[in-house]
Every structure is written in C-alpha cells, then in structure tokens.
Amino acid sequence: DAGITQSPRHKVTETGTPVTLRCHQTENHRYMYWYRQDPGHGLRLIHYSYGVKDTDKGEVSDGYSVSRSKTEDFLLTLESATSSQTSVYFCAISGYGNSYEQYFGPGTRLTVT
C-alpha cells in the first residue's frame, strides 16, 4: 500500500469552528489531492497541489483552503466549518507522468454539528 496517512481519522466539531485535516505521504510524490465523498455526489475534488507551495482549486473549493510547505504534507483547512461540510475526506497522491494513477489515503470522517 502507498504510504499515505490521514489525521484525524474521525472528528466531530461544531459549526463555526476551524478544522484542519492533515495528509502525510512517504512516497515523495509530486501531486497531492483533497477530495470529499458524499452519497449521491460521488468523489469531488476540493484542491490539489503540484509541488511545494503550489496549489490550485478543484470543483468544490469554496470554504476550504490548503497549504503545502513540505513535499510530504498537504493540509486542508475549513476556516469556519458548516454542516454542509460534513463528509468523508480523502487525500490522494500521484507521481509525475500519470496523474490518473492516484493512490488514496484511508479517509477522515468529519461531522459538523
């Protein structure tokens, strides 16, 4: 299995609080992604990174920010959590040359009450 970990694995938080999810990889892959997965919506890309300090928005980026200060870490921050952000969040990585060959982390289940 690709060396990808996510923390925390489960979190319950209140509306309006900031939340940061962490993705850590040991594969030295260039590209990292944050997705959310909800019933009826499938997998949706939030943000992605193509290198240290290089990030860009995906299709559902509103309300989320990211940072990548090191190759191995990609952080996803919900500045002020809302109930609509209750979801399962997956981090993925891919190496240079085939960006559709992505390897996913175990996921973080976030509940915003």
Added chain:
Amino acid sequence: DAKTTQPTSMDCAEGRAANLPCNHSTISGNEYVYWYRQIHSQGPQYIIHGLKNNETNEMASLIITEDRKSSTLILPHATLRDTAVYYCIVRVLKETSGSRLTFGEGTQLTVNP
C-alpha cells in the same frame, strides 16, 4: 472523456475468477482505460490501467478488445475481500496535475463463500 457502461452488480464464488466488463464504445485513440475499486468505508484503490495491450499486475488482469470498444477486468481468484464497487474510467494520459478523478456508478461485485 469517453462514456463507460458497466453492469450494476455481479456475483462471484470465492476462489473463482471474477470477470468485470466495461463498455467504452466512444473511446478515442489516446484514451487509456483505468480501473479502480472502493471497498465499503475505505478510500478508492487503483487497480490497473492500459491503452491497447493486455496488462497484468499482482492484483488483476486487464483485457482490452482489439477495437478498444470494451474491456474486462479479471480477478483470477476472487476472495471475500474483493467485494467492492469497481469503477472503469477512460481518460487521456496526463502528465500534469489537476487530474480530477470521477467515478460513475460502477459495478458492485459480491464475492460469496
């Protein structure tokens, strides 16, 4: 991206080969066929991809017809742990990032004891 069609569900006996079909009749010459699966509550898992030659790795074999309009993913000796939703997607190989992975409905494979 070419549209893909997969059966909604399939059953397979443990220890037997599982053959999962995918139709992609509008595939273009530079599009690859990718297979992923998602076991309940886990992150998606990359399985294999190919262009026109048959491919095999430690997880599965991918058979692509000569006209490339369809393919079959073969799990040679299915186990209970192979019970999952299997997704066939068709994409142009991209070296750059921002490659949003999207899944259709997929095939629910149930491996029975």
